[in-house]
Amino acid sequence: MAKNLCILCGVDSGNNRVCKSCYQTSFQPCSNCGKPTPTITTLGKKPKSPYCRSCTASRTADARRIGVTCKICGNRFPTKRSNDHDWQLCPSCRTIITSCPVCKKSMPKYQKRGRLRKVCSQRCCKLLHPTPSESIKRGQRKRFANHIYKTHRNRIARDKVEFKEWRQTVFERDNYTCQDCDAHSGQGQTIELHPHHIKSFATYSNLRHEVANGITLCATCHRKRHKHIFIGRTRKRDSRQLSLPNV
Numbered sequence: 058m059a060k061n062l063c064i065l066c067g068v069d070s071g072n073n074r075v076c077k078s079c080y081q082t083s084f085q086p087c088s089n090c091g092k093p094t095p096t097i098t099t100l101g102k103k104p105k106s107p108y109c110r111s112c113t114a115s116r117t118a119d120a121r122r123i124g125v126t127c128k129i130c131g132n133r134f135p136t137k138r139s140n141d142h143d144w145q146l147c148p149s150c151r152t153i154i155t156s157c158p159v160c161k162k163s164m165p166k167y168q169k170r171g172r173l174r175k176v177c178s179q180r181c182c183k184l185l186h187p188t189p190s191e192s193i194k195r196g197q198r199k200r201f202a203n204h205i206y207k208t209h210r211n212r213i214a215r216d217k218v219e220f221k222e223w224r225q226t227v228f229e230r231d232n233y234t235c236q237d238c239d240a241h242s243g244q245g246q247t248i249e250l251h252p253h254h255i256k257s258f259a260t261y262s263n264l265r266h267e268v269a270n271g272i273t274l275c276a277t278c279h280r281k282r283h284k285h286i287f288i289g290r291t292r293k294r295d296s297r298q299l300s301l302p303n304v
Contacts, residue, residue, distance in 0.1 A: 064101045073099040087112055128171030145170050159184050214258075214265070223266045224252045231273035240275045251279040 062069065063076035070076040075083075075097060084093040087109040094109045106113040126133050127147040134147040146167055155166040157177040164177035176182045186193075214220065233250060234241040242248045253274045256264050264270045274282065 074101040075099050129167065157181055219266045223268065223271060226268050227252045227271035228273055230268065234273065235275040235278055236272050237274055237278040237281075249276040250274070251276060253279055253282055 061071060061074060063079055064074050065079040066076060068076050073080075080095060080097065080099060083095050083097045085096050086092065087094045087107075089108050089112040092109045092111070094107070095104065098104060125145055127150055128145045129150040130147060132147055146169075150167060150171075151165065153166040154163050155174075156162065157164050159176055159181035162177050165174055168174050176185055228250065232241075235248065235250065240248045251274050253272050254261075254265065255270050255272060258265055261270075
């Protein structure tokens with residue numbers, strides 16, 4: 058088995074890179090309390106702190122007790138409230154005022170975590186950027202999907218008597234037969250039928266209970282019409298496949 062040699066004197070140092078004698082001779086007084094403190098570790102590296110263990114622990118505790126470092130001025134300030142860690146701005150930097158580039162009203166210069174505030178309100182943001190960016194469109198599509206497909210409003214709309222009557226009327230008009238593949242229940246097989254809205258249920262709310270807007274489809278053809286797996290409880294529709302409502 059290869060021996061570990063001391064990087065200072067070259068003798069056998071066991072499992073460390075610095076032998077015991079070189080480690081003991083490297084002790085110097087702590088710059089804070091005067092206690093003997095090693096200037097090199099047993100792995101041959103420089104210590105992270107020039108102080109002894111007790112002084113290092115007390116300094117770390119004092120720093121935590123003082124609070125958070127401001128992202129703007131770099132000064133530490135006490136955390137009196139629980140949301141100071143989220144802000145990471147001292148009270149003086151929070152009170153810095155600037156003017157909005159759109160309406161020229163006064164507003165705070167910084168947001169949370171030291172980010173610059175561009176406008177004072179959402180109204181000014183729409184005036185500054187009349188055409189939404191692609192990231193804003195993705196957020197709108199996601200909110201639209203949560204609003205229609207993942208919340209209780211969809212269940213409430215489909216549990217109404219009007220929707221159940223519309224569903225039954227569409228099935229009876231189409232003779233309980235899929236209008237794409239002519240599949241129907243019988244001869245020992247059961248076909249799952251869905252009432253499909255020709256114009257979207259989420260977008261065209263005024264056509265939800267129009268019989269002419271409905272068509273009977275089997276589960277397979279319904280998936281093909283929507284181009285996604287239509288299993289609400291086990292699989293969720295990708296927000297990128299959703300389209301914004303036509304307003």
